[in-house]
Amino acid sequence: MNADFAWGLQNLIPDQKRQKYNNQKLEGKKYSCSTFMLYLGLDKKYDHLLHNNVFISGDYKNNFMEIEESKVLSRDPSFYVQNASVTDPSLAPDGHSALYVLVPVPNLRSNIDWSRKTGSFRNTVIKLLEDRAGLTDIKDHIKYEKMITPLDWKEELHVGFGATFNLAHNLNQMLYFRPHNKFEEFDNMWLVGGGTNPGSGLPTIYESGRITANIMCNKYKLNYKEVNIQHNTYSLQG
Structure with a gap:
């Protein structure tokens, strides 16, 4: 199995x-935490980003406790950005790039209603990309977008409790x-x-x-x- x-x-x-x-x-x-995922196709390259980029919360301990103990969505989460196009330009058309964004969040043992929270948390993540990753104009360059929430991990990808790990x-x-x-x-x-x-x-x-x-x-x-x-x-x- x-x-x-x-x-x-x-x-x-x-x-x-x-x-x-x-x-x-x-x-x-x-069970492990879950993750909120963004897969973005952009008509722009961001060469200041490396292939792997980790952005740590300003209060890492509190962010950890929000995920593991209080099980709430953080306003200042840590997150990871993969900018694989800088390593392999063939992943996107000329002048374009593909970003993968991972944000650790509580699994489905929380009381978070992802049917209501998905849009607002997506906007939080985009704002983090603007402010902390330096992608100030990213909203203007998104040509493709896919989101995966803890509920999607469970319902679409068959992950128990949405616990990604x-x-x-x-x-x-x-x-x-x-x-x-x-x-x-x-x-x-x-x-x-x-x-x-x-x-x-x-x-x-x-x-x-x-x-x-x-x-x-x-x-x-x-x-x-x-x-x-x-x-x-x-x-x-x-």
């Missing part, structure tokens, strides 16, 4: 078939304490992705696939080369 862990179990396997990870226990787990990385949900690659509850079920060992984030998600494939090959005595998997001499399985 490479679906999001919480969504996949709740939607693919009946609750009564699960014990360790039934719906009640899944509700009791801690899956199970939270608190101490009792990290590495070995995450759901195991060889899933504990079913003999014929294996996990890959951010909801299993070693955790979320693209490099570790790739590693989860390698770990799972190696365990399967060992179990069924398959030759690694036959299944086109490069064998590593180490494992994060613990």
